[in-house]
Amino acid sequence: MQEEASIVLNQFRQGSETAFETLFHQHQRAVHGWILRIVRDPATAEDLTIETFWRIHQAHARFDPAQGFEGWARRIATRVALDWLRAQRTQNELSIEVCAEVAAPAIADPAVSAEIRMKSALAFGRLSPKLRIAATLAVIEELPQKEVAAALGISIVAVKLRVFRALRLLRKELERQGITP
Amino acid sequence: MNERDEERMKKLLQQALPPVKVDAEPDGDLWPAMLRRLDEKPAAPPRIRWAWMNELWFDGALLAGLIGLAAFFPASIPLLLYYL
Numbered sequence: 001m002q003e004e005a006s007i008v009l010n011q012f013r014q015g016s017e018t019a020f021e022t023l024f025h026q027h028q029r030a031v032h033g034w035i036l037r038i039v040r041d042p043a044t045a046e047d048l049t050i051e052t053f054w055r056i057h058q059a060h061a062r063f064d065p066a067q068g069f070e071g072w073a074r075r076i077a078t079r080v081a082l083d084w085l086r087a088q089r090t091q092n093e094l095s096i097e098v099c100a101e102v103a104a105p106a107i108a109d110p111a112v113s114a115e116i117r118m119k120s121a122l123a124f125g126r127l128s129p130k131l132r133i134a135a136t137l138a139v140i141e142e143l144p145q146k147e148v149a150a151a152l153g154i155s156i157v158a159v160k161l162r163v164f165r166a167l168r169l170l171r172k173e174l175e176r177q178g179i180t181p
Numbered sequence: 182m183n184e185r186d187e188e189r190m191k192k193l194l195q196q197a198l199p200p201v202k203v204d205a206e207p208d209g210d211l212w213p214a215m216l217r218r219l220d221e222k223p224a225a226p227p228r229i230r231w232a233w234m235n236e237l238w239f240d241g242a243l244l245a246g247l248i249g250l251a252a253f254f255p256a257s258i259p260l261l262l263y264y265l
Contacts, residue, residue, distance in 0.1 A: 032211070
């Protein structure tokens with residue numbers, strides 16, 4: 001089984017379309033799920049999954065089978081999502097309706113009003129994409145920092161710094177709006 | 182911001198933007214859409230010959246600016262490192 005997977009990876013590196021299709025079917029769900037966690041919009045996540053696999057297809061010659069496909073695909077997916085967040089920055093905010101639709105049912109804390117939650121989400125949407133992506137994965141999705149660092153191609157210390165800066169800026173923004181978190 | 186504030190902010194953020202459902206799946210197989218994307222001819226960006234030069238010029242100017250800033254105002258180095 002492992003040998004078969006290794007053959008597929010080597011064939012993909014050599015440009016085999018059949019191997020690419022096999023890998024697409026094996027990993028499309030994982031890649032889609034990863035992107036969805038970052039962009040929080042199912043339709044966008046589908047488009048970006050296609051974009052990710054397109055980039056994977058174009059970069060097949062640079063793929064190192066020894067490093068494994070999943071981590072490589074995840075790094076590319078993260079870059080694609082980051083590019084999208086940067087492009088969307090002009091819009092400057094997250095769609096609260098989309099967030100509510102995609103998100104798991106919240107365990108609503110009665111001490112935190114809906115208004116504060118909404119303002120926090122909007123303020124978060126105004127942070128830089130680099131900070132947002134790190135905080136989304138490490139704080140909201142509660143993924144291990146090592147995993148986040150690998151996906152972003154940075155060190156664990158850099159992840160911690162980005163999360164800290166994101167939270168500090170968010171707090172400042174909320175305080176500016178008269179909300180004391 | 183101390184550790185307690187950090188924890189409070191994390192909780193607030195989790196309340197504002199709950200995690201995405203892990204079992205969320207794409208609507209059906211994306212392979213047909215992938216095939217369509219692969220069939221598309223990549224559009225050549227205009228003035229591709231000079232695009233790298235524009236980027237190089239900007240990178241060079243930015244680097245020179247930063248070196249100049251660090252040379253004339255050494256106190257700005259920690260600030261620059263912080264924002265890197």
